[in-house]
Amino acid sequence: MTEINSFKKGLKDGLPICIGYFSVAFAFGIFATENGLTVxxxxxxxxxxxxxxxxxxAVPIITGGGSLAELALxxxxxxSRYSLMSVSLSQKFSPDVKLKDKLYISYANTDEIFAVxxxxxxxxxxxxxxxxxxxPMVGWTTGTLAGALAGNILPAMVTAALGLAIYGMFIAIVVPVAKKEKATALCVFISVVLSCVFRYVPLLNKVPSGFTVIICAVVSAGILALVAPVKADEEVTENE
Amino acid sequence: MSNEKFLIYLLVMAGVTYLVRMIPMVLLKKKIKNRFVISFLHYIPYAVLSAMTIPACFYATDSPVTAAVGFIVAVVASLFERSLVQVAALSCLGVLATELIMKFI
Known part of the structure; x- marks a missing residue:
C-alpha cells in the first residue's frame, strides 16, 4: 500500500478547511463575546x-455559571461522534504513526480533517x-479572534444580524441530509419537538441548557437507531 | 467573566473533548461493529444541531420576527443546497433587511 506522508501535501489539503473554518469561527467569536466571554x-x-x-x-453553560458536570456531559x-472517527482514522495510519503521535493527532480530529x-x-x-x-487550527482560532474583535466594533444592528450566522450554518448541515434521508428528518423532528418542550413547558424549562441538548439528542438519536439502524458499512461520513 | 473562573471550565471542557477523541484512537484496535452504536452516532450530529438551533435561533437576533425571516431564508437556501457560508450569509442578510424594514414602519 502506498504511504502518503508529505507535510506539504498536508498543508495544501488543509488550506480549504482553514478558509471554511475561519468564517464559521468568525460567527462563533461574535456569539461568544455577545454572551459574555472576553476576546x-x-x-x-x-x-x-x-x-x-x-x-x-458550552458558552451559555460557562457564562450562566452552569455546573462542570453539565459542561462535561x-x-x-x-x-461523541468523534470517537467513531478516531477509531476509523487510527486504522488508516501507516506504522510510522506511533502512540505519541496519536496523542496530538487525535486533538485535531474534526469532521473535515477526518473526511479529508x-x-x-x-x-x-x-x-x-x-x-x-x-x-484548520489556525483558521478556527484566528476566525474566532476576528469575530470576537469585530463584535465589539460593528454596529449593534449588524452584530444582531450576525447572531443568526452560526445557526444558519447548522441549518445548512441538517436540512440537505434531512431532505434525502427520511429517518434523519424524523430524528430532527423529534429532537426539535423535545427542545421546544424544554423551552416552553413550565418546570421543564428550568432544566439547564446543556442537559436539554443531551436529552433531546440522546432520545431522538436513540429512537432512530432502534427503528431505522443504518447499514454497518455506511458508518461515518462527513457531517459538519 | 473572570479568567480564574473561566479557566476551570476551560480545563474541564478541553479535557473531555480531547479524551473523547484520544482514547478511541489510542486504545481501540478493531472497528466498531455494533449496529446500534454506529446508527446512534450517525444520527447524533443532526439531533444535536437541530435541538441547539430550534427554538434558540429565534432569540439570536434583536427580535423573533427578524430571526424568523433569517431562519426561513436559511432553510430555503439549504433546500437548494447552497454552501454553509452562503446559507449563513443569506440568512444574516435576511435579518438585516427585516431590521431595516421594521425601522421604517
Missing amino acids: FQATILSLTNLTSAGQLA SQIVIN SISQKGEIGKKYMLGLMIP
Whole structure:
C-alpha cells in the first residue's frame, strides 16, 4: 500500500478547511463575546477545543455559571461522534504513526480533517497529518479572534444580524441530509419537538441548557437507531 | 467573566473533548461493529444541531420576527443546497433587511 506522508501535501489539503473554518469561527467569536466571554477567552476556547457545536453549547453553560458536570456531559454527547472517527482514522495510519503521535493527532480530529484524511488513497503518515492539522487550527482560532474583535466594533444592528450566522450554518448541515434521508428528518423532528418542550413547558424549562441538548439528542438519536439502524458499512461520513 | 473562573471550565471542557477523541484512537484496535452504536452516532450530529438551533435561533437576533425571516431564508437556501457560508450569509442578510424594514414602519 502506498504511504502518503508529505507535510506539504498536508498543508495544501488543509488550506480549504482553514478558509471554511475561519468564517464559521468568525460567527462563533461574535456569539461568544455577545454572551459574555472576553476576546481572549473566546479565542483560547477555540484553540483548545476545535469543535463548533460543542463550543456553541458550552458558552451559555460557562457564562450562566452552569455546573462542570453539565459542561462535561454535554461535550461527551455532542462530541461523541468523534470517537467513531478516531477509531476509523487510527486504522488508516501507516506504522510510522506511533502512540505519541496519536496523542496530538487525535486533538485535531474534526469532521473535515477526518473526511479529508480518510479519503486519501493509501496509508497516511504523521507528517501528512501534522500538515493537515495546522491550517484548520489556525483558521478556527484566528476566525474566532476576528469575530470576537469585530463584535465589539460593528454596529449593534449588524452584530444582531450576525447572531443568526452560526445557526444558519447548522441549518445548512441538517436540512440537505434531512431532505434525502427520511429517518434523519424524523430524528430532527423529534429532537426539535423535545427542545421546544424544554423551552416552553413550565418546570421543564428550568432544566439547564446543556442537559436539554443531551436529552433531546440522546432520545431522538436513540429512537432512530432502534427503528431505522443504518447499514454497518455506511458508518461515518462527513457531517459538519 | 473572570479568567480564574473561566479557566476551570476551560480545563474541564478541553479535557473531555480531547479524551473523547484520544482514547478511541489510542486504545481501540478493531472497528466498531455494533449496529446500534454506529446508527446512534450517525444520527447524533443532526439531533444535536437541530435541538441547539430550534427554538434558540429565534432569540439570536434583536427580535423573533427578524430571526424568523433569517431562519426561513436559511432553510430555503439549504433546500437548494447552497454552501454553509452562503446559507449563513443569506440568512444574516435576511435579518438585516427585516431590521431595516421594521425601522421604517
